[in-house]
Amino acid sequence: MTDISPKNASRALRLSPDDNVLVLLSSAEAGEFVTVEGARIRMASALPLGHKVAARNIAAGEKILKYGVPIGSATRAISAGEHVHTHNLRSDYLPGPLEL
């Protein structure tokens, strides 16, 4: 697990080096640039803290990696900076009540 020490705190966090999603450390506005590890990603929509955004362009069917492990698969193509959530990510295990 990546330590979140004050020295590397930023608006978004990559929990593991292989991750293709970032976690927002505070809420962000559409069009705002979020910084992580020196890179800047433009937010496609306004999002609350804790939500995930794509760190790069992700193809449909690609595994979404968070904590360095797959947390499901992309159900459609996702562009860098786009919100990654129930509308474009589904579990590889259990169909949740959320896929409605």
Added chain:
Amino acid sequence: MRAYLRPDGRKGIRNVIAVAYLVECAHHVAREIWWPYRGRGAHLIGFGGCYPNDYAFRMMAQLGRHPNVGAVLLVSLGCESFDREGLACLIRESGRPVETLVIQDHGGTRPTIESGRAWIEKTLTALEGSPRAEMGIDELIVGTICGGSDATSGITANPAAGRAFDLLIEAGATAIFEETGELIGCEHIMAQRAARPELAPELIACVNKAAHHYTTLGHGSFAVGNATGGLTTIEEKSMGAYSKSGRAPIVGIVKPGDVPPTGGLYLLDVVPDGEVRFGFANINDTAEIAELIACGSHLILFTTGRGSVVGSAISPVIKICANPETYRRMTDDMDIDAGRILEGKATLDGVGREIFDRIARTASGEPTASERLGHQEFALTYKSFQPLGPACLPGAIL
């Protein structure tokens, strides 16, 4: 830490009188007996079912003999099938004062309430003289659970609780994590931490059983609030929940009511064995807390992102808030502000140490937020379990 030394040699950090109803029909009378003493060490627990259930009996027996419990008052209607005499016998053999009031033999509601309150008055005085003994951190059993999780849980409070678990285990204590339904997706990573090769397939089997159970019932451990908070899939929630277990090797698996035989990290398998019956494995967080306590947990670490307010009967609950916005809204309900990690004001290691220190203070008698607010939640439902397999415990004879 100054503990309460029980006649059976176990050491407790609280001196509780448990008032236990043995069927829902006795719940009101038990509650009336308990109510005036709820701030003076009396806690209300019970089982609502009328039909017998081995799991519920064992849970009540383990809770009645819990090290934090000094005395037990059993309240029975009279015609329910719970084995009240067997339960009273086990508690008496542990050396604890126990009284059974059978409402149908005692003249009904009012006389039973009067007798129950008189017994508690007398027993409170007797418990003031409970023998004390020194207790080390290595004698503690600590359970952990997360409830009302959001996407901050898995990056602040849960891994910080994991750091506290690592510190506890280094100090020789016993730590228990659970929620096998929230380990779906990380079973293979978890199995790599098995202290013995034969334990690894047992760990995977626990999670597969949970996945089967949830698939059969058509509902995973995933609530709408989890998604509002930014979590998308069960495996994502699982990785966050899993981080509560820290980094120590996993030395064994226990089932509800099994007290770990050694120090170290244990997984509590909460999902019933055999065909799926009696409905959901755990109807709420409180039912899981009761199981952790029945495994001997002296106290519970409860991490929350959305903001759970619960405490528990019998053992104190330390609330670790993952989300800084939730903490600001619900400060009075929380013990630890792990959201400072998100704000860059604290580190995981720092908050882990803070939790460890709070455990020592709680074990020394300092009330937690939920204790101050009078929380004493309790839930117990029907389940069925088979005994542990031989590979599950350290030192088991194979």
